Amino acid sequence: MINVLATIKIIVKTLIFPGAFFAMAAGLLLAGIDRKVLARMQKRIGPPVMQPTYDFFKLMGKETIVPHAANRRVYMAAPVVGFVSLAVMMLFIPIGGWCAFTGDADLIVILYLLTIPAVALIVGGSASGSPFAGIGISREMVTMMSYELPLIIVFLAVAKKVGGDQLFFGFRAITNWQIANGPMIAQLAMIPAALAMLLIIPAEVGTQPFDVAEAETEICEGPLIEYSGAPLGLFKLNTAVKMLVMTSLFTALFLGGITSGIHTGITLWGIAIVDHILRALIHVAISAVITVVSMTTIHAATARLKIEHLFKFYWTAVTGLALISLILVWIGF
């Protein structure tokens, strides 16, 4: 016996909110805001905020050329796999204290789901058979190794601070703790971890100065070099959605529960739709602020790093910040 309403709910969650459609729309919006603000910072006028959306739809209609050396199946599937995992991630990350499904979704699942888009980019680039892509995937992988270390330490610090009963990394525990005790970032011990997280976001998304993997001026966008048409559009979309996912993750970890106080009391079919819409809007607004702080500003102020410097930066400075938080939390701050 299939519960029809539950099934419809799942489908809506998956496809509309907070799944595929919301991720796509909000992600592209964030990418547009990033470009616009960057342009203003550099005293340019910049493209319209909707430009990434136009680009995406334009690319969807273009011809797709698969190079002769490529493994066609892997080459075509890679961007789709990346997008699917990003959309799934949006179902796990709470938005305004509300999770698309209330399982024991936790930070480790997120940690691993986060690697999938990167792996998709790597495998796709690798499957295209280009030596430029070969260099690009090597750098992408090293970037990944660099930020995973501080990222897990940040997660451990948050988990220890929350001190859940059995599943330490559960989002539910993290959100509830923040509703009870105020946002995580207000804790003195967690400020270094929040800084580390702000520095991890641009590397995860791949914006300057941490865009060594795609380095347009040296290796012609590395893994994306052979991509064209719809798959290229999907990869561009993935980057945009990654912005949303990473900023949402930051919000969930350090600013969780801010919007959970919103209760208008208006319901439709038993669902508090107005609340959800308000929370989602505030959530996207917060994401936009984090995008500007952690990605746009750094982008405007710096030039691209070399890969070995990137690795060293993350394994020393950023890891150090995260470790300070972990140790502070451990000794009881």
Place this chain on the structure above:
Amino acid sequence: MNYSHFPAIAVMGLFLGAFLVEIFGSKSKIVRNIIVFVFTTCAAALMLYLVKPVMLDGEIISYWMGNWEPVDGYAIGIGYEIDQLSMFFAILVVLTIWLSAVYSFRYMERDRHLGHYYTLFLMLSGAVLGLVCTGDVFNLFVMVEIMTFAAVALTAFRNKKGSNLEAAFKYLIVGSVGSGFTLTGITLLYMQCHTLNMAQLSSMLSGNLTPVTVLALALMFTGFGVKSFIVPFHAPAADAYMSAPTSVSMVFSGMVNKAGVYGMIRLVYIIFRAMDIEAIQILLVLLGVITMFIGVTMALAQHDLKRLLAFHSISQIGYVITAIGLCTALGVTGGLFHALNHTLFKGLLFLCAGAVLYAAGTTDLDRLGGLSKKMPKTCICFLIGAFSISGLPPFNGFASKWMIYQATYEKAVTTGNLFYAFATVTAVVVSVMTLASFIKVTQAVFFGQCPAQLQQTREVPFSMRLPMWIMALLCVASGVLYGDLYRFILAPASNAALNVTGYIDAMLGSGTAASAGIADIEVAKVSFSYWNPTAWLILFAIILIAVCWVVVFGEKTRGAVLQSESSQDVDGKYATFFSGEKSMHSHVGGSDLFWGFKKNFSGYFRVMQGIHSGNVNDYALMAVAAAAIFIVFMFVVLL
């Protein structure tokens, strides 16, 4: 049906098969293959029949060889005892044996003297199965010896190459050092307790350790450490796995090093019940963490596929040892689960490596490339294996690593010891490095440009692909159905490791454990639903929709998806971009990758290069020095 004979019949069947192959199978290929197939299938069937009574009904099978039952409470004969822990490892063993045998039929066809190969193969199989079934500690040693020597001989099976003989020699020396320690330890135990039965030893040693038994513990600990190839005993493993025929490498990583892990669990959890002491836990976790880190960094530096896989075997055993060392329900369950998963995905990866060697004639990462178009099925299998070992969801490596992270951090929080948190961090970083090194293999072997000499490469035959598909299927299945796997296999096995009463009572009559002052401990039920069924439904819905999207729109967008079909037709449009240079073979090979990482770790790699000198004297010295350290450590903490 009285099934208490089954384990003994399975073990003896395999040994009998070994002799029959030598007698009847040295001339005819068909007779040989039939004998091997029949005896491995029988062993597998007999052991799998026992899954229901042992795992589901919780029965412990004890069987006295020749009906030599205990006299006055002293065990005098050899007893086989299959509890849930033994059964768990027996499942791994028979699965590996059967798949490897099926794979061998075609893989080994180009070699000569195959009668000898199958004789040694069945000896090795029988020895490992006997090792996990036996309840007698000297019988265990005998099985370890047969296993080691069969393994050494198989390492040197392709003895035309000097390096293979050298690898076998290293394995022989270091393996013998380990066996020697084990034997000394067993002798000391017999001297103290006048019995060799593990259940009886456990009931006698519980709570009264003397200096002699502590020495025995340290020596046997070293011995099983050598057999499971943890650091610092890992050096010969890399050579051995690389030199042995790939079907045997799979057996090595699938069950031979698991035999060491099994011995280790049996030793510290059952015989000595030493895991309540925190220092022993820390020792095991420390060894595990060092092993996983050194294993994976060494793997990143390799440029031979099989050698790389060998170092990953070492690294993954590190995960198992770390989890086992936590001595919590979640930790032991996670460790056993990872041992199972390692057998599956590493077996799969070795089989894929064997397929590459069979088809392309080399496993050197710098000379391969672009094989995904020549061997698409192998490529898919390899990707499944690579994603499993790297722990990407929803494959099985993720489920077990998730448990290990949870378990280490749970331990860190409950004990307040930051050391365990660093174990979690190392485990995550090692996991990412594992991914990196498999990305390297994928890029170097399957993707990129195909060298001219590999243009004629063809896909491997079906009988080689069959074990690969079975393994790949099991990798996905055990990742998705972890809940059932836990309920039916893992929970009983971890329970058996943590609770020794059932083991003692089944062998020596009920009440023995209680009279020795050993009580049952309540093992916490592990809650590890990291992903509930609804989430799976959502995931599958999304994937289904995505696939439909690709099928429907991917081909029929307003633009077209174009790829030239014939290889002659490489005009500008379909060629790979070379920035205006003439198109040539320029493949980014294995050694070209991860420069930024290697540069930052160059100091570390220089030290590692010094340690892995390739000199067997150094390795034997390392083993002996480690034994000395273990002895001192255990004397300090246990007495």
